[in-house]
Amino acid sequence: xxxxxxIAALSATVALQGPAFARDLTVIGWGGAPQDxxxxxxxxxxxxxxxxxxxxxxxxxxxxxxxxxxxxGGDPGWxxxxxxxxxxxxxxxxxxxxxxxxxxxxxxxxxxxxAISECGVGTITWSTGFAYDQDKLGTGPITVADFFDLERFPxxxxxxxxxKYILELALMADGVPANQVYDVLRTPEGVNRAFNKLETIKSxxxxxxxxxxxxxxxxxxxxxxxxxxxxxxxxxxxxxxxNFKFIWPGSIYAVDSWVILRNSPNKEAALxxxxxxxxxxxxxxxxxxxxxxxxxxxxxxALPEDVAKDLPTYGPNMEGAIALDAGFWADNIQALxxxxxxxxxx
Amino acid sequence: MKRHIGxxxxxxxxxxxxxxxxxxxxxxxxxxxxxxxxVRNVLPRTxxxxxxxxxxxxxxxxxxxxxxxxxxxxxxxxxxxxxxxxNREMPGARxxxxxxxxxxxxxxxxDPRSALIAQDARWGExxxxxxxxxxxxxxxxxxxxxxxxxxxxxxxxxxxxGQSIYRAIYVRTFGISLTVTAICFxxxxxxxxxxxxxxxxxxxxxxxxxxxxxxxxxxxxxMAWILLLQNNGAVNQALxxxxxxxxxxxxxxxxxxxxxxxxxxxxxxxxxxxxxxxxVIPRNQLRAAGSLGASPWVVFRRVYLPQCRAGIAAGCMLxxxxxxxxxxxxxxxxxxxxxxxxxxxxxAALRYSNQSLAAALGVVxxxxxxxxxxxxxxxxxPMRAATEGLRA
Numbered sequence: 079x080x081x082x083x084x085i086a087a088l089s090a091t092v093a094l095q096g097p098a099f100a101r102d103l104t105v106i107g108w109g110g111a112p113q114d115x116x117x118x119x120x121x122x123x124x125x126x127x128x129x130x131x132x133x134x135x136x137x138x139x140x141x142x143x144x145x146x147x148x149x150x151g152g153d154p155g156w157x158x159x160x161x162x163x164x165x166x167x168x169x170x171x172x173x174x175x176x177x178x179x180x181x182x183x184x185x186x187x188x189x190x191x192x193a194i195s196e197c198g199v200g201t202i203t204w205s206t207g208f209a210y211d212q213d214k215l216g217t218g219p220i221t222v223a224d225f226f227d228l229e230r231f232p233x234x235x236x237x238x239x240x241x242k243y244i245l246e247l248a249l250m251a252d253g254v255p256a257n258q259v260y261d262v263l264r265t266p267e268g269v270n271r272a273f274n275k276l277e278t279i280k281s282x283x284x285x286x287x288x289x290x291x292x293x294x295x296x297x298x299x300x301x302x303x304x305x306x307x308x309x310x311x312x313x314x315x316x317x318x319x320x321n322f323k324f325i326w327p328g329s330i331y332a333v334d335s336w337v338i339l340r341n342s343p344n345k346e347a348a349l350x351x352x353x354x355x356x357x358x359x360x361x362x363x364x365x366x367x368x369x370x371x372x373x374x375x376x377x378x379x380a381l382p383e384d385v386a387k388d389l390p391t392y393g394p395n396m397e398g399a400i401a402l403d404a405g406f407w408a409d410n411i412q413a414l415x416x417x418x419x420x421x422x423x424x
Numbered sequence: 425m426k427r428h429i430g431x432x433x434x435x436x437x438x439x440x441x442x443x444x445x446x447x448x449x450x451x452x453x454x455x456x457x458x459x460x461x462x463v464r465n466v467l468p469r470t471x472x473x474x475x476x477x478x479x480x481x482x483x484x485x486x487x488x489x490x491x492x493x494x495x496x497x498x499x500x501x502x503x504x505x506x507x508x509x510x511n512r513e514m515p516g517a518r519x520x521x522x523x524x525x526x527x528x529x530x531x532x533x534x535d536p537r538s539a540l541i542a543q544d545a546r547w548g549e550x551x552x553x554x555x556x557x558x559x560x561x562x563x564x565x566x567x568x569x570x571x572x573x574x575x576x577x578x579x580x581x582x583x584x585x586g587q588s589i590y591r592a593i594y595v596r597t598f599g600i601s602l603t604v605t606a607i608c609f610x611x612x613x614x615x616x617x618x619x620x621x622x623x624x625x626x627x628x629x630x631x632x633x634x635x636x637x638x639x640x641x642x643x644x645x646x647m648a649w650i651l652l653l654q655n656n657g658a659v660n661q662a663l664x665x666x667x668x669x670x671x672x673x674x675x676x677x678x679x680x681x682x683x684x685x686x687x688x689x690x691x692x693x694x695x696x697x698x699x700x701x702x703x704v705i706p707r708n709q710l711r712a713a714g715s716l717g718a719s720p721w722v723v724f725r726r727v728y729l730p731q732c733r734a735g736i737a738a739g740c741m742l743x744x745x746x747x748x749x750x751x752x753x754x755x756x757x758x759x760x761x762x763x764x765x766x767x768x769x770x771x772a773a774l775r776y777s778n779q780s781l782a783a784a785l786g787v788v789x790x791x792x793x794x795x796x797x798x799x800x801x802x803x804x805x806p807m808r809a810a811t812e813g814l815r816a
Contacts, residue, residue: 142775149505149777171522172504234677284677285760300654300677409519412511412776419771420589422760 102131103347106159109136110290111313112368116160119364124354130347138287139240141165141174141411144339148174154339157348160201162242163332164407170197171408176338182349185356185374190333193373198335199352202364203371205308205390205399206243207329211296212321215303222328223251225303226279233302236295239285241418242407243330244305246400248275250328260403269414273421285422296322308395312369312388327398331390333373365389450790456783457568460561462509466498467491471560479554487553488536495525508777513555520544520552567784590768590785594792597765600679600754601747604686605694608743609736611687612694616735619695620702631699637689646756649685650676653757681757690747694739701735702728741797748793765789 107113121132147154175197193200262268292306311324338348358376371391469490511518524543540547619627653676660672713727751766773782
């Protein structure tokens with residue numbers, strides 16, 4: 079009798095596992111305040127409208143992470159990932175993303191050109207640059223070159239643990255005109271020049287993985303100046319009453335795109351989600367919550383001045399700023415990442 | 425006979441578990457560190473056409489046609505790994521292969537050499553073919569050599585690579601681990617002595633308190649230490665308040681932070697084995713030694729401590745073994761110069777998608793680690809023989 083009870087209990091447990099094997103749509107963002115905004119503007123309304131459950135998680139970038147997931151075979155575990163510009167290019171060339179079925183994206187004609195590619199649907203325009211606390215360093219003006227000036231502005235500097243953006247900024251700080259940065263960076267001498275510039279502040283460098291850490295280091299005073307992303311600064315100023323300043327001249331803007339990992343079991347739901355997230359109204363809500371520019375032109379036009387002024391796409395913010403050269407990074411991200419990690423570890 | 429079968433059956437699940445979770449993964453890791461099949465899987469005809477090729481001589485004529493046939497055979501989705509593997513031999517090979525693959529037509533099989541060179545002149549040069557030749561597999565020592573900062577030159581000789589990446593990391597990893605072991609020993613031995621002198625009902629709650637760090641998440645611990653040790657954190661504020669220092673000390677994002685955070689979580693591993701051994705040392709031995717004229721210090725050094733050596737050895741080995749594998753905590757609370765080997769294994773496995781290099785780093789790590797543990801074990805063996813006699 080007891081044995082039968084045990085067998086029945088075990089069978090029930092096994093049977094209940096059945097539905098759990100079908101995985102919900104999993105969307106991956108970059109965490110922190112920006113992902114909270116995505117949740118409010120995209121994930122929750124999409125689930126409410128379509129009844130498709132969305133699980134969201136975060137990552138800190140690197141096409142190798144996606145490559146590993148897809149090449150492991152079978153279900154990659156993630157469905158839709160917000161990837162940076164060159165991650166989209168590299169992964170697409172290697173075939174680790176599902177090509178986008180643009181017939182399912184209703185807003186295609188309203189998207190900015192940079193948002194349309196073979197494997198990705200652009201979602202935000204965002205800017206990377208240096209930032210500092212005006213309460214500590216005054217109202218400036220502080221430039222990109224001052225990041226490397228440890229005499230006038232002593233203290234630690236925090237940068238992302240990767241070569242992207244910091245190499246360009248190092249060259250600009252070293253006097254290379256903004257429109258020539260990538261030409262210089264394509265030469266071995268240019269790369270050496272950028273790393274030598276970084277070497278000058280190496281003893282005061284801190285590294286972070288997630289964007290939220292950059293704000294934390296600035297807020298706690300551990301770092302005097304940080305490399306960070308414009309919306310995180312805006313969010314800190316609004317929610318935490320901070321007085322941070324993002325240095326717009328010399329900042330680098332780029333478009334992030336949604337990609338669908340190959341062999342995802344939720345491809346149709348993924349396309350439906352991307353279609354929803356490309357519509358004007360959700361993008362408008364999203365940009366009101368976090369200071370990243372929409373990719374839907376109708377959304378860009380619908381935003382009032384007081385919201386638009388914090389966006390990378392705002393006129394004055396684009397003066398002196400350059401666009402990320404995704405092609406350059408697609409070719410060189412692997413080698414430069416290895417060199418950067420070697421630089422950081424020794 | 426029956427007892428033997430019974431014993432075997434009782435032990436079988438554990439043996440199976442250890443085999444599946446320890447022996448098999450290690451074996452797979454060794455195999456992965458020498459495996460080199462990424463290119464062989466998608467370029468079988470080309471490799472066959474290059475059979476016996478001496479890279480100093482011209483490219484075999486059949487190789488071009490074989491390559492075009494291989495390109496036609498496999499879909500683009502399988503080319504990622506091969507392209508990346510070739511890129512490691514020749515920078516630029518990745519984009520060369522992927523671009524040619526997409527644009528090449530199977531109809532170009534009539535004159536494959538011209539068709540390929542029309543796509544990109546590099547197909548006429550030995551560089552890419554040498555890369556394919558070097559990556560032909562099915563096995564290679566290249567990853568194990570790279571893990572030791574060595575490489576095989578054009579002439580086949582083994583030499584040190586220009587960038588010494590990993591040797592310093594091994595020294596650093598085991599150096600940090602040994603330092604943490606020493607600190608845990610110095611801090612943990614007095615704690616174990618004290619706990620062993622308490623009756624069990626008083627010792628157990630204190631032991632539970634000691635084990636508290638093990639019950640918190642590693643990320644929570646790391647963040648808590650950052651908050652405590654940062655420039656305006658509680659520790660620095662206390663130090664300044666007590667006038668011990670006027671400027672905040674840099675206690676985190678450097679080696680100090682790593683040592684503090686690792687000691688915090690590894691201390692129980694040192695204290696518990698020593699405490700367990702100390703508990704069973706008969707107290708009347710110590711009293712007897714005292715009555716024979718030994719001072720408390722001599723009693724401790726010559727009667728008490730030698731009997732604890734097994735526990736001390738176990739504690740040291742546990743802390744050293746655990747500490748060597750740490751990389752998340754050092755990555756969070758340490759600086760760039762404090763990253764341990766695990767960070768590089770993760771970089772290789774996840775970021776660079778170079779599983780073979782990750783496995784090779786693991787193999788070298790295991791060899792060094794087992795050597796160090798073996799040396800520790802051998803050093804302590806004679807002591808154990810001595811304590812055997814004492815207990816009898």
